[in-house]
Amino acid sequence: MKSCELPKGWKRTTVGEVYDFTKKPRGRSYSEKVAFIPMALIPENSLEVSEHELRNLEDISSGTYFEEDDLLVSKITPCFENGKQGIAVNIPNGYGIATTEVIPVKGRAGVSNIYYLAGHIKRQSVRAYLTGKMQGSTGRKRLKQDALETLELLLPPIEEQEATAKTLKAVQRAKEAREAELALERERKAALMAYLLTHGTRREALKQTEIGEMPKSWDVCSLKNCAEKPEYGYTESANNHPVGPKFLRITDIQNGYVDWNNVPYCVCDERTFTKKRLIKDDLVIARIGATTGKAFYIFDCPDQAVYASYLIRVRAQKNVMHPKYFAHFAETPLYWDHINKNKGGKLKGGVNIPILQAMKLPLGSLEEQKEIVDILDAQEKKIRALIEEMKVLNELFHSLLDELMSGKLSVEPLLEPKKVVKKKVAA
Numbered sequence: 001m002k003s004c005e006l007p008k009g010w011k012r013t014t015v016g017e018v019y020d021f022t023k024k025p026r027g028r029s030y031s032e033k034v035a036f037i038p039m040a041l042i043p044e045n046s047l048e049v050s051e052h053e054l055r056n057l058e059d060i061s062s063g064t065y066f067e068e069d070d071l072l073v074s075k076i077t078p079c080f081e082n083g084k085q086g087i088a089v090n091i092p093n094g095y096g097i098a099t100t101e102v103i104p105v106k107g108r109a110g111v112s113n114i115y116y117l118a119g120h121i122k123r124q125s126v127r128a129y130l131t132g133k134m135q136g137s138t139g140r141k142r143l144k145q146d147a148l149e150t151l152e153l154l155l156p157p158i159e160e161q162e163a164t165a166k167t168l169k170a171v172q173r174a175k176e177a178r179e180a181e182l183a184l185e186r187e188r189k190a191a192l193m194a195y196l197l198t199h200g201t202r203r204e205a206l207k208q209t210e211i212g213e214m215p216k217s218w219d220v221c222s223l224k225n226c227a228e229k230p231e232y233g234y235t236e237s238a239n240n241h242p243v244g245p246k247f248l249r250i251t252d253i254q255n256g257y258v259d260w261n262n263v264p265y266c267v268c269d270e271r272t273f274t275k276k277r278l279i280k281d282d283l284v285i286a287r288i289g290a291t292t293g294k295a296f297y298i299f300d301c302p303d304q305a306v307y308a309s310y311l312i313r314v315r316a317q318k319n320v321m322h323p324k325y326f327a328h329f330a331e332t333p334l335y336w337d338h339i340n341k342n343k344g345g346k347l348k349g350g351v352n353i354p355i356l357q358a359m360k361l362p363l364g365s366l367e368e369q370k371e372i373v374d375i376l377d378a379q380e381k382k383i384r385a386l387i388e389e390m391k392v393l394n395e396l397f398h399s400l401l402d403e404l405m406s407g408k409l410s411v412e413p414l415l416e417p418k419k420v421v422k423k424k425v426a427a
Helices: 114-122 124-131 145-149 158-199 270-276 323-329 333-343 353-357 366-405
Strands: 011-014 019-021 033-037 053-056 064-067 071-074 085-088 095-098 102-107 152-155 206-209 212-215 219-222 246-248 283-286 295-297 305-307 311-314 360-363
Touching (some): 064 102, 085 114, 114 366, 158 212, 158 366, 270 305, 333 353
Parallel strands (some): 246 305
Antiparallel strands (some): 011 152, 033 053, 071 085, 206 212, 219 360, 283 295, 283 311
């Protein structure tokens, strides 16, 4: 199919020509309690807004009127760029009030399907285009309604729109099912950690300590006594050219994973490299910013790699502590209580080496630590598999968006055959 050629029955149009922008009908009054949707309930990775709050009308000072099955498109930065949008479902009385920072849009019966538009706006190319149309000062940019009204789209017949919507919803349901499984497996891991780090694996009698219960044979150990002295990261500029070792930064750690192929390089002399080098079994901890305290275990890395200044490296004394044991401990409430208490609740307060060295943790024998690590690693493996599956589903979703919305992938095989009504022949 040529780039300018459209599939049969399709037309090139704009959102404003085939969709309607919702306005409150004249004379409509609200009940005492009304469905309210704040920005926090509008999702980034879902087709629908499935939650709302029931608020007293007198408690809502301002908002945007919407109706059930409207698409709520966030219009302020960074919400729009982050993909916040969704179709309002299960709304009491069929209408409600949303944050002022959304644009409500509805489909036209027999003409346009609202899920089709939701998919179109989810396309990365479309969202990038609309982002370029936002107006206002930095940090307070907004998408104007006319930018959405004049947005072009290719519109197939309504039957094909509905088939497309059905396909997208099926993939979305699969994504949400995996998300629910992931949440459950994470809860299981948290429960396992809570039990294993207080009861161990040997069914020992317990004792009470300054950090809580633990098996009688265990000790309370400060990190200072079970790890080498932590080391601050290297201050240097990142470089996309291979001018030296790989240069791991906080931003390179995404969802507990590092794609080393995308990690930049840095200039680094031999003395600094020796001091700041990363090796397998190291742990790096964010020392400042929104992710302060977040730990990442180095299970593999290039032979030549160092870490940036906003990270602190922790290297276990392997004759005392299993390196992966501390990595799992860094997910526990005990770890986070210490971090949050000592950073003082200030974003820029951060943590430092003395704070980390003073951290106390429950420590059994190396053999029992390994048993605990093996159990938690098995659970972590399930979590990783689900994350990878969700990643594949997300890629499939966005690939389908582009293929379906451009007509490159036909939904005709999904269309229900039209019923043929036979006329009776008069006798």
